[in-house]
Amino acid sequence: MDRKIGLFDAMRTMRAMRRLKPDPVPDELIREIIEAGTWAPSGGDTQHWRFIVVKDPEIKKQLQIRYKRAYEDLKERFHAAPPPPGKSELQKQRMLAARDHLTEHFHEAPVLIVCCLVADSGSGVAAGASIYPAVQNMLLAARALGLGATLTTRHLLYEPEVDEILRLPDEAHTFAIIPVGYPLGNFGPLSRAPVEQVTFLDRWGEKYL
């Protein structure tokens, strides 16, 4: 645990942790993670986020079944894709293996945090602006608390079934599920495409820096 970690150190080493120990995580730490989420901005500061802390083994298993089914739907595409920017073929293969692992063991994470929005924030791409900043704060907080976590959205392929499992009311929508647990791997520096490759000046296509 490194609660005193510097902001930049936390951001620059916040790897997706897809291999987790099944050991329980104290509620106090989950609470800290969610509180960090509530510090994020949301449209009009409406804070329409709701978080479901799923610990019940049967509910986790029901979610894993949909998560795995969605994986089967997408797996071929994942494998056919080129390595992500800044990554080698070997790094891609490692990521795919970690994804396989997460899919098989999704329900064994001690906690799944389901991130939702209520009310009229539920439609249009900008709705995500009111929940994913909170998700990012939660991932950073987990990292500082020595907990592994990763942002997943794949369950949305089976959204109606997931909504039923979680008994979501009509006005609520899920946007992410974050499996949280003590990590089997280590945090460390990330490989990304350099800033120059993704930044323009003034208009699309104009070179910056």
Add this chain to the structure above:
Amino acid sequence: MDRKIGLFDAMRTMRAMRRLKPDPVPDELIREIIEAGTWAPSGGDTQHWRFIVVKDPEIKKQLQIRYKRAYEDLKERFHAAPPPPGKSELQKQRMLAARDHLTEHFHEAPVLIVCCLVADSGSGVAAGASIYPAVQNMLLAARALGLGATLTTRHLLYEPEVDEILRLPDEAHTFAIIPVGYPLGNFGPLSRAPVEQVTFLDRWGEKYL
């Protein structure tokens, strides 16, 4: 500037800064902000984000015209809304005044960072999962660098016009505009609804903690 700021301190004091000085911001700091953005997760690690650093006064003004028009469309709704959770009527009035200010002075921010996604990430709510975590990292980085910033999406009401101003290709979409500049106000603690009010156990509606 407080590059060594702790993660939790940065998150817990990251107020939306809507009043900015027009003084220029060094490109080196903008670069650090965008680099922090690239450390965020994205779906399949595809890093489909693109950032347009807008400094040209004429382009900024063109964006402000749309931003203000969208404000006129929404203003009545903003004023009629109750204070956000955890906030008083006075705090709401202050936020509305700051919003008025930002709307009038949007183009006077030395830099507007337009956050985009390319390719097939552009549709569905989950697309936001590949850009808003980066936006949150950028806001946190700005805070650590002593720069004011705020997440805005209101330009999306005039998306086709904005796309034309920025010469966006068909396969790209904007998700946020972040005005960045030295702040006129101070960073400080946030007021939010407590965790207990927004968290459930296992299923929607079941009490947690």
